[in-house]
Amino acid sequence: MNVKQTLLSSIGQKLLLATSGLVMFLLFLIPHMGGNILFLFGPDIFNSYAAHLHQLVPIVIGIEVLMIVSITVHMVMAVRVTLANRTAHDKRFTQKSSQERSLAAKLMPVSGGMIFIFIVKHLLDFTLGVAKDQIALNGHMVNDVYGMVLAKFQQPDQMVFYVLFMVAVGFHLSHALQSSLQTYGLYVPREGSKIKLASTLVAIGMAGTFAIIPIVAFIR
Amino acid sequence: MSEKINITLKVWRQNRGEEGRFEVYQAQDIDTDASFLEMMDIVNEGLTLAGKEPIAFEHDCREGICGCCGALVNGKTHGSHEQTTLCQLHMRKFKNNEQIVVEPFRAHAFTVIKDLIVDRSGLDAIIREGGYVSVKTGSAPEASTTPIKKELAEAAMDAAECIGCGACVAACPNGAAMLFTAAKVSQYALLPQGHPERTQRVKNMVAKMDELGFGNCSNEYECAVACPKGIDVKNIARLNREFIKASLVK
Numbered sequence: 001m002n003v004k005q006t007l008l009s010s011i012g013q014k015l016l017l018a019t020s021g022l023v024m025f026l027l028f029l030i031p032h033m034g035g036n037i038l039f040l041f042g043p044d045i046f047n048s049y050a051a052h053l054h055q056l057v058p059i060v061i062g063i064e065v066l067m068i069v070s071i072t073v074h075m076v077m078a079v080r081v082t083l084a085n086r087t088a089h090d091k092r093f094t095q096k097s098s099q100e101r102s103l104a105a106k107l108m109p110v111s112g113g114m115i116f117i118f119i120v121k122h123l124l125d126f127t128l129g130v131a132k133d134q135i136a137l138n139g140h141m142v143n144d145v146y147g148m149v150l151a152k153f154q155q156p157d158q159m160v161f162y163v164l165f166m167v168a169v170g171f172h173l174s175h176a177l178q179s180s181l182q183t184y185g186l187y188v189p190r191e192g193s194k195i196k197l198a199s200t201l202v203a204i205g206m207a208g209t210f211a212i213i214p215i216v217a218f219i220r
Numbered sequence: 221m222s223e224k225i226n227i228t229l230k231v232w233r234q235n236r237g238e239e240g241r242f243e244v245y246q247a248q249d250i251d252t253d254a255s256f257l258e259m260m261d262i263v264n265e266g267l268t269l270a271g272k273e274p275i276a277f278e279h280d281c282r283e284g285i286c287g288c289c290g291a292l293v294n295g296k297t298h299g300s301h302e303q304t305t306l307c308q309l310h311m312r313k314f315k316n317n318e319q320i321v322v323e324p325f326r327a328h329a330f331t332v333i334k335d336l337i338v339d340r341s342g343l344d345a346i347i348r349e350g351g352y353v354s355v356k357t358g359s360a361p362e363a364s365t366t367p368i369k370k371e372l373a374e375a376a377m378d379a380a381e382c383i384g385c386g387a388c389v390a391a392c393p394n395g396a397a398m399l400f401t402a403a404k405v406s407q408y409a410l411l412p413q414g415h416p417e418r419t420q421r422v423k424n425m426v427a428k429m430d431e432l433g434f435g436n437c438s439n440e441y442e443c444a445v446a447c448p449k450g451i452d453v454k455n456i457a458r459l460n461r462e463f464i465k466a467s468l469v470k
């Protein structure tokens with residue numbers, strides 16, 4: 001097997017899927033969540049965080065490039081694996097799935113697709129080509145990111161959209177985290193696995209934290 | 221105490237290359253001590269006497285060790301998820317007047333040959349890629365010349381329990397043969413005799429598995445529930461490790 005054959009083998013593709021997913025989780029999702037939480041502390045803190053982020057442009061661009069690569073790899077591999085699996089699994093008329101297969105595992109392609117739609121909308125909402133109002137902060141003029149987010153989530157349909165799609169993130173992560181570890185060869189037991197429990201808890205925690213922002217903004 | 225029960229059998233009938241269909245048969249006065257295959261024998265005798273073609277199914281040892289038998293019974297591989305092969309499943313597990321639906325093990329890589337018999341030669345093809353040690357070692361050596369840790373020996377024996385029945389493939393939502401391949405790779409990876417060919421073995425067996433159209437594992441663990449021998453997904457993790465290690469060495 002040369003490198004290409006290795007990477008495009010069944011296990012190779014799954015390793016690429018797991019790695020690109022983990023890169024997004026560690027380098028993007030976690031920092032992003034950390035930043036978002038600052039919204040809860042009011043306009044000054046959140047706007048100053050956004051302004052600081054602007055000063056870190058080289059790092060931010062680096063991460064963005066990494067994100068684009070990861071998303072591309074993740075999607076290409078996900079589509080390849082899903083299509084191959086559709087073919088490999090013949091229709092069974094009477095098969096009953098055991099309790100083993102979780103809903104999250106079954107819905108991976110659906111939640112993954114939803115997350116992609118979400119990312120596109122999220123970028124259009126807050127990043128790409130959005131003119132931001134200016135606001136004074138400690139004598140400087142900065143972008144009023146806080147006001148922009150607040151205005152967005154005052155609209156009930158937007159708030160509901162964001163919250164719903166965070167459910168997809170939660171579902172996706174709960175299977176993804178434990179499954180990627182098993183793919184790396186770290187044994188995740190079938191029953192009573194602490195890793196499975198931990199990935200469910202992390203998934204719920206993260207999705208919940210992300211979902212709190214639109215809800216709080218809506219109420220404010 | 222055994223009793224007699226009546227069963228309605230709904231069985232998949234198919235000739236190679238033709239469309240299949242379910243057909244319904246009555247199995248009367250079946251002793252609850254009979255095995256599932258014995259019940260099938262009785263039904264087949266009736267069919268033969270009536271001038272009809274008996275239901276084709278595979279079997280050999282009928283004691284749960286050869287891996288020949290197997291079908292999806294009431295939606296479960298081998299008819300139960302209790303680590304039993306179909307030949308070791310007894311009719312006492314069923315109720316009087318119950319309808320039992322029997323379907324072949326299905327996967328893209330397992331084409332139906334006839335009725336409940338599917339072509340599982342793909343699993344043999346994977347074995348041919350390295351499920352053996354190529355050096356002739358003669359007769360069994362003195363056991364203490366190569367000390368092996370108890371845990372390793374036990375893990376290797378656990379993996380070697382795989383009888384290659386294909387239930388894991390038929391239960392997998394992706395039609396993957398990962399648990400099978402993992403068991404075969406593990407049984408050698410764990411013992412010193414398997415080490416010299418370790419790298420090539422895992423690469424070749426995985427490549428064959430992919431080539432034959434088995435699916436990709438998505439760690440849903442249905443295979444381990446279905447396995448009549450209780451092969452654990454620990455072996456899949458080990459297969460993944462073996463594969464990663466093999467890919468890193470030149």
Ligand code: FES
Pocket residue numbers: 278279280281282283284285286287288289290305306307308
């Ligand atoms: S006939 Fe041998 S395992 Fe069932």
